[in-house]
Amino acid sequence: MPSSVYIFAVSFTDIIFKNLQSQSSEKRREERSMDMAADIDFVRFKGLQERARNDVLPKLDHEDVGTEPENDGKVKDDDDDVWNVEEETRREGVGFGARKSMKKRRISHGFHLVEGKMDHGMEDYLVAENRRMNGHDLGLYAIFDGHSGHKVAEYLRTHLFDNILKEHEFWENPVSAIKQAYKVTDDYILENVVGARGGSTALTAILVDQRQLVVANVGDSRAILSRNGKAKQITVDHDPLKRKEKKMVERKGGFVAKKPNTRNVPRVDGQLAMTRAFGDAQLKEHITVEPDVVIERIGKETQFIVLASDGLWKVMSNKGVVDCVREFNNGEDGARGLIDTALSRGSKDDISCVVVKLE
Secondary structure: OOHHHHHHHHHHHHHHHHHHHHHHHHHHHHHHHHHHHHHHHHHHHHHHHHHHHOOOOOOOOOOOOOOOOOOOOOOEOOOOOEOOHHHHHHHHOOOOOOOOOOOOOOEEEEEEEEOOOOOOOOOEEEEEEEEEEOOEEEEEEEEEEEEOOOHHHHHHHHHHHHHHHOOOOOOOOHHHHHHHHHHHHHHHHHHHOOOOOOEEOEEEEEEEOOOEEEEEEEOOOEEEEEEOOEEEEOOOOOOOOOHHHHHHHHHOOOOEEEOHHHOOOEEEOOOEOOOEOEEOHHHHHHOEOOOEEEEEEOOOOEEEEEEEOHHHHOOOOHHHHHHHHOOOOOHHHHHHHHHHHHHHOOOOOOEEEEEEEEO
């Protein structure tokens, strides 16, 4: 073989070998990069899980806020399906996306309320309004179902949202801020608004930029939403017979009992048919005003939100409410339709209802 051909063959082989080495090295770098990215994602996800367990929420103006219940991570709906915050986090991919611009949706809210036939005056109050605050569009919705008088519910209607929104932690840690606002408000009520008797439930919902719904609840009012046509309960009814609630009452030195002269309804110390409420000074040592707080991400799959007092839920299921509201084109008609249906089914309690439709 001529020497020039031999040199060319050796050089060509050397070039191919170096090229293969380079490709192999690049592939290893890519694999290491993918492994590092996977490790980072895993660490970030584990961190999100840990935040969920420790009640530390991200800022409200980020898309990575998911749902964070205060009730052991579980909410039971009509079908007794158990919803878990960590499963929801994995399913929705919460925590991995940067904030994205969203096209504004048309929102209509409506409300209706009716006095019942329980031999007392109207004790239900509600809120349904819009505000602009700190560059955010807020929808404020609430149900206040009073008992043993209307003073506490009336006070909450005019003061509770203001107290929540002026908490400096609200945009950084809404769960802590809302709990603090509930306590401060209750302390004032006990000192200045009502005596030993008289109290109210409180169900508050704050829709932030049409993207996140912050819901807090004490008592037996309830909030649900329709997601992909299915009902999802997002609050817990504070029933004295629920194991967690009963244990809390007993731990505080109280008891839960049914009495025939109170329609055989389980009551704290034989008096109050819920374990959490504003006011009720004579029972305060055995109940609490600490709310359950959840944050729901609102996407295009959410069609509407319903808040209502127990006068509605006594005669209608979550699924029945969703099926009813679906028949109406706006929130006001939906709220009226729900109450008309509840009355036709024999509800005798005061009923208040707010429907928020997202189109």
